[in-house]
Amino acid sequence: MSQLDNLRASGDAARALASRPALLRLELALFCRFASSAVAMVAYLVAVYAAMGPVGLGLLGAVRMLPAAAVGSQAGPLGRLVGEERLLVAAQAGRLVAGLAATLCVALGLPIGFVLLASGASAAVGSLVRPLNAALLPAAAQTPEELVAANVASSLGEGLVTLLGPAVGGVLVVAGGPALALGAAAAVALAGTVLASAAGATRHEIRRARTRSSLLDAAETLRDRPAALLVIVGFGAQTVVRGLLTTFIVVISFRLLGLGEAGVGWLGAALGLGGFAGALFAVGRDPGVRLVSLFAMALAWWSLPIAFVAVSPVAVVAVVALGIVGFSNAALDVAGYTLLQRAVPSAQRAGVLGLLEGVVGLGIAAGGLLAPALIASLGIRDALVVTGAVLPIVAALMWRRLSRSGEAGVVPAERLAALRRVPLFAPMPLAMLEDLARAARVASFDPGEMLMREGEPGDRYLALTGGAVEVVRGGRVVRTCGPGDGVGEIALLRAVPRSATVRALAPTTAYALDSAAFLSAVTGHDVAAAAAESLVRERLDSAPA
Numbered sequence: 001m002s003q004l005d006n007l008r009a010s011g012d013a014a015r016a017l018a019s020r021p022a023l024l025r026l027e028l029a030l031f032c033r034f035a036s037s038a039v040a041m042v043a044y045l046v047a048v049y050a051a052m053g054p055v056g057l058g059l060l061g062a063v064r065m066l067p068a069a070a071v072g073s074q075a076g077p078l079g080r081l082v083g084e085e086r087l088l089v090a091a092q093a094g095r096l097v098a099g100l101a102a103t104l105c106v107a108l109g110l111p112i113g114f115v116l117l118a119s120g121a122s123a124a125v126g127s128l129v130r131p132l133n134a135a136l137l138p139a140a141a142q143t144p145e146e147l148v149a150a151n152v153a154s155s156l157g158e159g160l161v162t163l164l165g166p167a168v169g170g171v172l173v174v175a176g177g178p179a180l181a182l183g184a185a186a187a188v189a190l191a192g193t194v195l196a197s198a199a200g201a202t203r204h205e206i207r208r209a210r211t212r213s214s215l216l217d218a219a220e221t222l223r224d225r226p227a228a229l230l231v232i233v234g235f236g237a238q239t240v241v242r243g244l245l246t247t248f249i250v251v252i253s254f255r256l257l258g259l260g261e262a263g264v265g266w267l268g269a270a271l272g273l274g275g276f277a278g279a280l281f282a283v284g285r286d287p288g289v290r291l292v293s294l295f296a297m298a299l300a301w302w303s304l305p306i307a308f309v310a311v312s313p314v315a316v317v318a319v320v321a322l323g324i325v326g327f328s329n330a331a332l333d334v335a336g337y338t339l340l341q342r343a344v345p346s347a348q349r350a351g352v353l354g355l356l357e358g359v360v361g362l363g364i365a366a367g368g369l370l371a372p373a374l375i376a377s378l379g380i381r382d383a384l385v386v387t388g389a390v391l392p393i394v395a396a397l398m399w400r401r402l403s404r405s406g407e408a409g410v411v412p413a414e415r416l417a418a419l420r421r422v423p424l425f426a427p428m429p430l431a432m433l434e435d436l437a438r439a440a441r442v443a444s445f446d447p448g449e450m451l452m453r454e455g456e457p458g459d460r461y462l463a464l465t466g467g468a469v470e471v472v473r474g475g476r477v478v479r480t481c482g483p484g485d486g487v488g489e490i491a492l493l494r495a496v497p498r499s500a501t502v503r504a505l506a507p508t509t510a511y512a513l514d515s516a517a518f519l520s521a522v523t524g525h526d527v528a529a530a531a532a533e534s535l536v537r538e539r540l541d542s543a544p545a
Contacts, residue, residue, distance in 0.1 A: 005203035022140040025149050025198050026133055029092065032159035033129045034190030038165025038268070040099060040185035043106070043178035044119050045250055051112040054372045057247045061368020063116045064123035065243065067362025072127030076351030079132060084350065086134045092193040094125030099186035127361060130253050131353035138349070138431035143416075147430055149388045151338050155279035155330040163272025170264060212278065218351040221344060227292070228343045229350065230402045231308050231336050234299050236359045237331065237394045241303045243367020244374070245325070248306070251380055256313045263315075270319040274326025275483040281331060282460055299324075300330035307388025310381040334510075342411065345438060346431045364518055377499040389510035411437045418465045419511065424522060425463070425530050432521050436528060439517035451487065451502040451510075458491025458498055461518040468510030473500040480505070492518055 089140050102109075102118035133154070141147040172181035208363050213507065222229040255265030278298075305321035306448040344352045374383035415437045425433060443462065445451055451462060453467060463486045470534045471479040471487065481487060510512050522532045 159275025
């Protein structure tokens with residue numbers, strides 16, 4: 001894709017978000033979460049390093065990520081209990097409170113343990129934001145392209161704040177110490193809370209996914225969906241390296257490059273610049289199975305450039321290497337989150353994404369704890385080389401299986417398009433349409449064959465994809481139907497016997513939906529339910545089936 005095509009696709013993505021207010025509000029709230037975290041993290045790193053050295057950085061990672069793993073993994077059950085929108089607002093508000101507490105602790109000169117505690121509380125409640133956001137996006141989008149656009153916007157926002165946040169955090173730390181940076185981060189968290197409240201108010205646009213209630217259910221879901229499981233494994237490996245890199249950046253800046261406190265911010269900014277470029281690259285990518293290749297390649301390049309810093313420990317090389325890491329991070333997020341959102345049904349999506357958040361937390365914590373040991377035993381250069389080799393090996397091991405299973409994990413675009421042509425299904429968000437597509441079974445009929453008979457119980461709905469049928473009532477042909485039409489809705493919606501006979505006029509194909517799947521989708525969406533009721537009244541009044 002050329003740069004001009006990327007720019008055009010970027011405009012399409014922006015228009016997609018602007019046309020969906022719920023998507024836009026969700027993305028802005030997530031942006032604030034990224035921004036406040038990026039600014040605050042510089043303050044935490046500098047304050048803890050000054051008090052405890054590299055060991056303190058590993059402890060900071062553990063204090064932040066272990067509670068985050070425990071809380072984030074419960075996003076599904078907690079969302080089921082109180083509602084995803086309400087929980088999103090509460091998580092943003094919790095981050096605000098914890099950020100204010102951290103600001104006071106630093107400003108008052110309290111022991112560093114209090115700062116660690118406040119940082120851990122902020123990370124714990126903040127761990128709910130990303131999985132809730134990712135679970136709600138498919139319910140606010142209508143097409144795979146809109147979902148990809150939303151995920152690209154998430155990565156663009158993350159890249160932008162990773163670029164500017166550490167730089168701003170570094171400037172604030174130099175100008176007024178960690179307390180000033182933490183206070184600024186709390187102000188951004190306040191904006192995120194307000195935006196999350198506005199996003200949650202659009203209840204008719206965001207239908208809450210019916211999540212299961214335990215991590216065991218999420219694990220069972222992944223067992224049946226190997227593509228989603230491999231994506232989780234890949235993210236898990238990446239987050240261990242991410243935890244290592246969080247500590248390495250500080251040590252590289254202070255010991256290897258001699259850049260000091262400001263260097264921590266600038267190296268973090270290089271990650272953000274690369275992330276911004278990587279998200280632009282991901283704009284317009286095919287929302288189907290090509291994301292599998294993008295995920296595997298991005299995973300390999302996430303850690304490989306880290307080794308470059310060991311080979312040539314100069315500031316320019318470090319900035320370029322971390323820019324490549326940021327580029328890969330954005331591509332990995334867009335591909336991985338889109339694959340999970342499309343491969344996992346709505347009922348299990350929040351639970352699986354919560355499990356991913358737990359894996360992320362544990363991975364970062366493990367990397368943070370491992371980093372000081374690697375530095376102590378190998379030295380910073382050899383530790384960077386070893387870390388750089390990890391993810392290319394993981395990507396190579398999982399590539400073939402991920403390629404085989406990826407296509408089966410995503411609903412084919414042609415199936416979605418065929419269902420979208422049916423007027424009853426046209427207004428449905430992508431999450432509901434994909435659930436329908438998963439439940440649909442291909443049916444075929446020979447000329448003259450009966451699809452359904454007048455007076456029989458209604459047990460399924462047929463969305464026609466090819467051929468032609470006639471609808472006969474009382475021996476009189478009242479309507480003919482073809483691709484894009486559906487038959488059988490009256491008996492299901494009114495719980496009455498079939499009101500007409502439907503007979504194939506030519507070789508005919510259709511997607512068959514059982515009554516449970518059909519009724520759950522149509523009655524579970526306000527606009528679709530109104531359209532169905534209007535269609536039933538129209539057909540009953542005009543005496544068709």
